[in-house]
Amino acid sequence: MLVLDALPLLPHLPPDGSIVDLGSGAGTPAIPLAVARPESRFLLVEASRKKAGFLDVVCRELMLANVDVLHARAEDLGRMPAHRERYDALTARAVAELSVLAEYALPLLKVGGVALFPKGSRARLEAARAGPALSLLGGAATVYELTPPPGSQIVVVRKMMPTPASYPRRPGVPARRPLSAKDLAATPRPAGAR
Secondary structure (H helix, E strand, C coil): CHHHHHHHHHHHCCCCEEEEEECCCCCCCHHHHHHHCCCEEEEEEECCHHHHHHHHHHHHHCCCCCEEEEECCHHHHCCCCCCCCCEEEEEECCCCCHHHHHHHHHHHEEEEEEEEEEECCCHHHHHHHCHHHHHHHCEEEEEEEECCCCCEEEEEEEECCCCCCCCCCCCCHHHHCCCCHHHHHHCCCCCCCC
16 A cells, blocks of 8 residues: 555656655655656665665665665755755655654755655645745645545645755754744845745
8 A cells, every 4th residue: 555655746756866765664655666767866764773774675675776775864964965955856754744844855955856745634734834944944835635545635845945054953853843933034044035
């Protein structure tokens, strides 16, 4: 079932390029997407060493030459020059609320890139609550219905402008203190930004 849940994301991905999957866990949606898109390059990011090891084995067994696995935290990755604003697309399933997920994801995306977050029926509410965080981090969200599975939705976040250098914050801080409208008012934006 998890494989089938991944496939409706394909139309929202660019036809090729670099894609990062955060909190890869058991490998969905990234592994089914990597099988379906051999011309794309995938980086599976997992904070648990044990799960990252499992993903390495799965990718080797499936002979997925277009996939790399990295044991790391998203907050650390977003501060590394080799990864910051380098990816065309990003996926994450069941990682965090959208306001937290935005801080993990947007620093990794190029301007013009897209983040795909499969969510349940509460996706529109989550997207509305995450509005200040998305705006601060340079993104804008649209919610689409997914079929299959019925009743599922996907939040598609487009990266409209660079993410301020102060984000992501230290590991653990985004989850403990999600960004809010107060943070938006306090963070200076580059010239020309809204």
